[in-house]
Amino acid sequence: MLEISELRKRFGGGPGASEGKVALDGISFAVRPGEMFGFVGANGAGKTTTMRIVMGVLQADSGSVSWEDRPLAYDDRRRFGYMPEERGLYQKMRVGEQIEYFGRLHGLGQQAAKKATDDLLERLGLTERRGDAVQTLSLGNQQRVQLAVALVHDPEVLVLDEPFSGLDPIAVDALATALQERCRSGVPVIFSSHQLELVERLCDSVGIVAAGRMVATGTVADLRAAESNTLRVVVRDPAPGWADGLPGAVTATDGKHVLLADGERDDQEILRRAMKAGHVEHFGVERPTLTEIFKEAVT
Ligand SMILES: Nc1ncnc2c1ncn2[C@@H]1O[C@H](COP(=O)(O)OP(=O)(O)OP(=O)(O)O)[C@@H](O)[C@H]1O
Ligand SMILES: [Mg+2]
Numbered sequence: 525m526l527e528i529s530e531l532r533k534r535f536g537g538g539p540g541a542s543e544g545k546v547a548l549d550g551i552s553f554a555v556r557p558g559e560m561f562g563f564v565g566a567n568g569a570g571k572t573t574t575m576r577i578v579m580g581v582l583q584a585d586s587g588s589v590s591w592e593d594r595p596l597a598y599d600d601r602r603r604f605g606y607m608p609e610e611r612g613l614y615q616k617m618r619v620g621e622q623i624e625y626f627g628r629l630h631g632l633g634q635q636a637a638k639k640a641t642d643d644l645l646e647r648l649g650l651t652e653r654r655g656d657a658v659q660t661l662s663l664g665n666q667q668r669v670q671l672a673v674a675l676v677h678d679p680e681v682l683v684l685d686e687p688f689s690g691l692d693p694i695a696v697d698a699l700a701t702a703l704q705e706r707c708r709s710g711v712p713v714i715f716s717s718h719q720l721e722l723v724e725r726l727c728d729s730v731g732i733v734a735a736g737r738m739v740a741t742g743t744v745a746d747l748r749a750a751e752s753n754t755l756r757v758v759v760r761d762p763a764p765g766w767a768d769g770l771p772g773a774v775t776a777t778d779g780k781h782v783l784l785a786d787g788e789r790d791d792q793e794i795l796r797r798a799m800k801a802g803h804v805e806h807f808g809v810e811r812p813t814l815t816e817i818f819k820e821a822v823t
Pocket of ligand 2: 685
């Protein structure tokens with residue numbers, strides 16, 4: 525398990541000074557093997573800073589990062605796959621050579637690096653571009669190369685800072701599938717994203733960060749359940765006045781009545797009344813989308 529505990533980080537102000545900018549104010553979360561963790565939050569909330577600390581690019585003022593119950597060490601990080609926010613590719617190097625080179629840097633033998641490169645080029649739709657210099661690729665294709673570089677050594681843990689940004693829908697699906705496969709084989713995956721539908725679709729759990737603090741963590745289902753308590757009932761052609769005395773408000777259009785009820789109520793009684801009144805087309809508690817939960821949490 526990868527455990528991030530009470531990370532604090534202040535920029536500027538010098539040691540011990542009280543001024544400066546607090547970027548992280550006690551960030552904690554854990555990602556288990558085989559779990560896909562979506563890290564979301566507004567611009568400047570602290571996602572990149574957290575990931576940089578996990579990868580050892582930046583030092584925290586306090587707090588810790590542990591992997592398999594030990595403090596994370598340099599050797600562990602070599603077996604991690606990292607896609608930084610600041611993309612770092614050798615612009616003049618050819619696509620295939622670049623991916624192989626990073627594979628070798630991470631300890632793969634020549635044959636293994638070549639094979640892993642071939643696989644990734646194929647998966648990410650870059651086979652045709654293998655011999656082209658990186659600088660001749662479009663933004664999205666450079667992003668694909670960056671992802672291949674993060675994945676080439678079959679990492680034990682994946683830490684990806686906005687891996688989906690700039691990708692077209694085909695590449696999004698290819699990457700999603702590649703990440704799900706790694707995840708299923710027991711790799712913890714953390715990625716940040718502003719594409720909340722994607723996070724909702726892919727992630728087992730989500731952390732919402734606002735101004736350097738975690739304001740919500742849990743499975744998407746738990747977050748949605750915790751936030752929601754509105755019962756929505758749709759009845760076609762009900763007898764008039766069927767909802768008299770029931771909590772909530774009814775709106776009627778084209779013979780369809782929609783009852784929205786919040787707070788204290790007897791759902792079974794409402795269902796009985798609705799069924800007696802007409803044809804019940806829908807009966808259920810409204811679940812907010814991750815986008816709605818996000819907006820509520822960060823404002
Ligand atoms: N090197 C730095 N020097 C000073 N302040 C910094 C530095 N790096 C980050 N910050 C500040 O720390 C805060 C968190 O930034 P961070 O990059 O972690 O946010 P983020 O959640 O990744 O945002 P985004 O969604 O825009 O990528 C911001 O207020 C940012 O201005
Ligand atoms: Mg960032």
